[in-house]
Amino acid sequence: MTTIEKTAQSTMHVLNETHNPSLKSWVISANNSSCDFPIQNLPFAIFKQKGSEEAFRGGVAIGDQIIDLAALANKKHFKGKVQEALVACAKDQLNDFMAMGKLAWSELRSALSKALTEGAAEQAVIADCLISQNNAVYALPCNIGDYTDFYTSINHATSVGKKFRPDNPLLPNYKWIPIGYHGRSSSIDVSGQTFKRPKGQTKAPTAEVPSFGPCKRLDYELEIGIFIGSGNVLGEPVSINNAEDHVFGICLFNDWSARDIQGWEYQPLGPFLSKSFASTISPWIVTTEALAPYRKKWTRDQADPQPMPYLESELNRDVGSFDIQLQVLLETEKMRAQSQAAVQLSQSNFQDSYWTVAQMVAHHTVNGCNLKPGDMFGSGTQSGPNPEEAGSLLELSNAGSEPISLPNGETRTFLEDGDNVIMKGWCQKEGAARIGFGEVSATILPAE
Amino acid sequence: MTTIEKTAQSTMHVLNETHNPSLKSWVISANNSSCDFPIQNLPFAIFKQKGSEEAFRGGVAIGDQIIDLAALANKKHFKGKVQEALVACAKDQLNDFMAMGKLAWSELRSALSKALTEGAAEQAVIADCLISQNNAVYALPCNIGDYTDFYTSINHATSVGKKFRPDNPLLPNYKWIPIGYHGRSSSIDVSGQTFKRPKGQTKAPTAEVPSFGPCKRLDYELEIGIFIGSGNVLGEPVSINNAEDHVFGICLFNDWSARDIQGWEYQPLGPFLSKSFASTISPWIVTTEALAPYRKKWTRDQADPQPMPYLESELNRDVGSFDIQLQVLLETEKMRAQSQAAVQLSQSNFQDSYWTVAQMVAHHTVNGCNLKPGDMFGSGTQSGPNPEEAGSLLELSNAGSEPISLPNGETRTFLEDGDNVIMKGWCQKEGAARIGFGEVSATILPAE
Structure with missing residues (x-):
C-alpha cells in the first residue's frame, strides 16, 4: 500500500x-x-x-x-x-x-x-x-497506526521544564534533538468528543505515599496534528530535503494532559496514562500543498547549536516554517447555561516552533523507523514567546498558583467538569486566500 | 469489532x-x-x-x-x-x-x-x-494497533537504573505503578527479521557536544509479548478481576535497544529512536488458556507497599503469575561460518516479574484508556534475581565495562554486526505437558 x-x-x-x-x-x-x-x-x-x-x-x-x-x-x-x-x-x-x-x-x-x-x-x-x-x-480521517508526539516549542519546553525541573528547565539535548515520544493512538477521536475525567495515581510533593482518584490538574495542549501520507520502508531514512513529500497535511490537535498523573508516573520512561485517556483532532486535514502560500523562513539563533547535517538543508531554511495562527477558547458549563460565547484563553503561531515538520520527519526516520500512511505526529504544545501566548493552563496559571479570571466572574487554574475547550487555526495575510482549519472542540465529563 | x-x-x-x-x-x-x-x-x-x-x-x-x-x-x-x-x-x-x-x-x-x-x-x-x-x-499474527512496553522486572529496573542514575536506581514510583510507556508498533516484525544497525545522535559523558553515527551500544531485551484479545470502550476501565479475560495470549519478544541513543534522547519524555528501529516477536501466540497449568501465586514482600485496590485481588494473589522459562542465545557470524551452535547468554523466568499481566491490564485502563484487539504489551526485560540471569547485555557486561567471553574465544560487550540473537521460552513441570513458545531470532546487518 x-x-x-x-x-x-x-x-x-x-x-x-x-x-x-x-x-x-x-x-x-x-x-x-x-x-x-x-x-x-x-x-x-x-x-x-x-x-x-x-x-x-x-x-x-x-x-x-x-x-x-x-x-x-x-x-x-x-x-x-x-x-x-x-x-x-x-x-x-x-x-x-x-x-x-x-x-x-x-x-x-x-x-x-x-x-x-x-x-x-x-x-x-x-x-x-x-x-x-x-x-x-x-x-477520524484515517486509521492512525502510530502516533508520535513531539515537543517542538522551546517556549513551552522551557516554561514546563521550570515546573517539573526548576533547576534544569531546558535539558541539554533540547537544541540538538527534535524531542518526541510514542503516544497512544487508540484514544484519539475527532472533534465533538466527550470523555470522563481520568482517574489515576498522583502524589503531592509533601505526601508520604501516592493516592488514587480523579485527576485534579486536567489540562489541554494546543497542538497541530501532522499526517503522514506516503510511508518509508523500515531501514530507509527519509532525507530532510524530501521529507515533506511524505506529509499529507495538518489538522488541529488537543492533546489533553493530566498533569498530576504525569508528575508521578513520567520517570523514567515518559508520559503514559497522563495522556492516553483522550486526544482530540479537528475533522478537516488541510493539505501541505494548500499551505504553500504560508511558508516562512526557518532560522536559528547564531548562539544556538546549528542542526546536524541530517536536520539541515537550504530548503528547510528557506521555507521550513508554517505561518499558522492558533487560538484556544474556553466555554464553561455556566457560559453554556447563560448562552455566553466562549472566551479566548490564548493565541500563538506554529511559526515559533523551534523545529520544523521536515526536521520531525527526518529525525523520526534517521534510525530506520518506518512511517506508514495515516500515522500522526503531534507538534507538541505551541506556546508563543510571551507568557500570555502559552498553549496550556499549566503555563497560563503558573502551575495552578495564579488562577485565570474569566469575564463572567469564574476562575480557572485547571479544567473543570463541563468545560468545553475549542481550538481554532487559520492562515491569513495580504495577497493570499485565507486557509482555515475549522475547529476542534471537546467537553469534559465528570469522573465516574 | x-x-x-x-x-x-x-x-x-x-x-x-x-x-x-x-x-x-x-x-x-x-x-x-x-x-x-x-x-x-x-x-x-x-x-x-x-x-x-x-x-x-x-x-x-x-x-x-x-x-x-x-x-x-x-x-x-x-x-x-x-x-x-x-x-x-x-x-x-x-x-x-x-x-x-x-x-x-x-x-x-x-x-x-x-x-x-x-x-x-x-x-x-x-x-x-x-x-x-x-x-x-x-x-505478524495481527495488526498491532498500539504497542505498550512495561518495565515489570524489578531486577532489571534496579540494575539499569544504576547505570542511568547511579544515585537513584529505583525511582520512588516503581513499587506503586506498573511503569510503562507507549512504543512504536510499525517497526515490530516477526522472527527472522534482519535490520540495519541504527544510526543516531549520541553523546559520550565526557564530550562537549553530541555526535552522529551508527549505534555503538546495540542490545537485545528479553521480554514476553502479551496480546489483547477483546478490547474495552474508552472511559471504561477493566477491573483486575476480569483483566485476563481480555488477554488472548503470549509470545516471545526481543525489544532491541540502542543504549547510547537512549542515553542522550530519553529525557524528559522517554525512549524514542533508541527503540523504534526494530522489535521482533516469535510467530506463535500461546493462548492464556494453554498456560493455565503454569499459573503461580503472586506475592509481595511485606516490607514493600501493598498494591492500591485497583491493582489488588485475591485472584491475582492466587494465580497472577506465569511460570515461563526464558532463554537468550547468541550466534555470531563466526559461529555460523564455523557451523558452531549458538551459545546461551542467560536464562530467567517471567514469574519473577514484580507486576502481573492482570495488573498491567488494570493499570493501563484505569484512566479510561481503550485497548483494542491485537494491541500488544511488552513485559519489559525479564532479568532474574541473580546477575547471570540478566535479560540484556547492558546488565551482563556491566554497561560495557566487563566483556563477556564466548566459548569460541570471541567477546561481547554489546552486539556486533552479523550477530543473531535467539530467544526461547517454555513451561515445564511434573504433572503437566510442556508448553513451548518456539523461538524468536533476528540478525543485525551493518549500518548503511
Whole structure:
C-alpha cells in the first residue's frame, strides 16, 4: 500500500494555479473572505450525514458545503489518476488515498479546483454531490497506526521544564534533538468528543505515599496534528530535503494532559496514562500543498547549536516554517447555561516552533523507523514567546498558583467538569486566500 | 469489532480437559516430551507456505505440523461458533478472531483438542489440512494497533537504573505503578527479521557536544509479548478481576535497544529512536488458556507497599503469575561460518516479574484508556534475581565495562554486526505437558 517517492527535493511549498487568490467558486459561501474553506483550501475529512445509516466516506470542504467524494467517484466523470484518487477517497478512511502519494493528491486538488471555479463546465456534476456541513458528522480521517508526539516549542519546553525541573528547565539535548515520544493512538477521536475525567495515581510533593482518584490538574495542549501520507520502508531514512513529500497535511490537535498523573508516573520512561485517556483532532486535514502560500523562513539563533547535517538543508531554511495562527477558547458549563460565547484563553503561531515538520520527519526516520500512511505526529504544545501566548493552563496559571479570571466572574487554574475547550487555526495575510482549519472542540465529563 | 465481556472474575486460569497431560495426538510428532507444541498447547500464528503465492492465513501448531485454519474453515466440518471462529482465523490477521472473545477462543481450542486426540473421528478432515512447519513462513499474527512496553522486572529496573542514575536506581514510583510507556508498533516484525544497525545522535559523558553515527551500544531485551484479545470502550476501565479475560495470549519478544541513543534522547519524555528501529516477536501466540497449568501465586514482600485496590485481588494473589522459562542465545557470524551452535547468554523466568499481566491490564485502563484487539504489551526485560540471569547485555557486561567471553574465544560487550540473537521460552513441570513458545531470532546487518 505504501508508495515511496524518491524526489531530489520536496515540492510541497511550490505555488501553482490552485493557490491563485483571485479564484472564485460557484459555491458562493466559499467566496466570503472570512470563510475557512475557500476554493484555495480544499481540505479532506471522513463524514456522513447526521442520523443516516450511510457509510462514512471522504469529503472535501468548500465554503459551507462538502463534496461527497464517494458520490463523485460513482459519477465516473473524471478519468485516470483523478478517478483512482476519488475511488480511494470513497472508503471510510483516507489511508489508501494518503498512500497514493503527492502526485495523486495534487492531481485531485487541481481537478477539484478547476471544477469548483466560477463558470466551470463540471458545476452540475459537482453540485449534485454537495452536502451541507450543517448536516454532517465526522469520523477520524484515517486509521492512525502510530502516533508520535513531539515537543517542538522551546517556549513551552522551557516554561514546563521550570515546573517539573526548576533547576534544569531546558535539558541539554533540547537544541540538538527534535524531542518526541510514542503516544497512544487508540484514544484519539475527532472533534465533538466527550470523555470522563481520568482517574489515576498522583502524589503531592509533601505526601508520604501516592493516592488514587480523579485527576485534579486536567489540562489541554494546543497542538497541530501532522499526517503522514506516503510511508518509508523500515531501514530507509527519509532525507530532510524530501521529507515533506511524505506529509499529507495538518489538522488541529488537543492533546489533553493530566498533569498530576504525569508528575508521578513520567520517570523514567515518559508520559503514559497522563495522556492516553483522550486526544482530540479537528475533522478537516488541510493539505501541505494548500499551505504553500504560508511558508516562512526557518532560522536559528547564531548562539544556538546549528542542526546536524541530517536536520539541515537550504530548503528547510528557506521555507521550513508554517505561518499558522492558533487560538484556544474556553466555554464553561455556566457560559453554556447563560448562552455566553466562549472566551479566548490564548493565541500563538506554529511559526515559533523551534523545529520544523521536515526536521520531525527526518529525525523520526534517521534510525530506520518506518512511517506508514495515516500515522500522526503531534507538534507538541505551541506556546508563543510571551507568557500570555502559552498553549496550556499549566503555563497560563503558573502551575495552578495564579488562577485565570474569566469575564463572567469564574476562575480557572485547571479544567473543570463541563468545560468545553475549542481550538481554532487559520492562515491569513495580504495577497493570499485565507486557509482555515475549522475547529476542534471537546467537553469534559465528570469522573465516574 | 470489539466484544466487551463483563464477567465477575476471569476464568483463564481454570483447568479443563484440554490441559489433561495424558492426552496424546494422532500427530505423532506432538507426543514427544520435548516438543514445544503438544496437543495441550495449540498456539496460533499467521503463515503461508514458503515461496507460494498463497495468502497468509491463520494456523495452529501441532507437533511439527500446522493446521491450516483457512483450509479447515473451507471444509465446513465444524458448525456454530467453532466454524465462525475458523472463518475469522482464515484471514491474514487474527484481530477478528481475537475480538470474538474468550468463549470463541475456548470453543475452538476444545474442538481442535478433541479432533487431534488419538482415535478422533475428525482425523481425516484435519489431516487433509496439515502443512509442515518446515515449509512455512510467518507474518505478524495481527495488526498491532498500539504497542505498550512495561518495565515489570524489578531486577532489571534496579540494575539499569544504576547505570542511568547511579544515585537513584529505583525511582520512588516503581513499587506503586506498573511503569510503562507507549512504543512504536510499525517497526515490530516477526522472527527472522534482519535490520540495519541504527544510526543516531549520541553523546559520550565526557564530550562537549553530541555526535552522529551508527549505534555503538546495540542490545537485545528479553521480554514476553502479551496480546489483547477483546478490547474495552474508552472511559471504561477493566477491573483486575476480569483483566485476563481480555488477554488472548503470549509470545516471545526481543525489544532491541540502542543504549547510547537512549542515553542522550530519553529525557524528559522517554525512549524514542533508541527503540523504534526494530522489535521482533516469535510467530506463535500461546493462548492464556494453554498456560493455565503454569499459573503461580503472586506475592509481595511485606516490607514493600501493598498494591492500591485497583491493582489488588485475591485472584491475582492466587494465580497472577506465569511460570515461563526464558532463554537468550547468541550466534555470531563466526559461529555460523564455523557451523558452531549458538551459545546461551542467560536464562530467567517471567514469574519473577514484580507486576502481573492482570495488573498491567488494570493499570493501563484505569484512566479510561481503550485497548483494542491485537494491541500488544511488552513485559519489559525479564532479568532474574541473580546477575547471570540478566535479560540484556547492558546488565551482563556491566554497561560495557566487563566483556563477556564466548566459548569460541570471541567477546561481547554489546552486539556486533552479523550477530543473531535467539530467544526461547517454555513451561515445564511434573504433572503437566510442556508448553513451548518456539523461538524468536533476528540478525543485525551493518549500518548503511
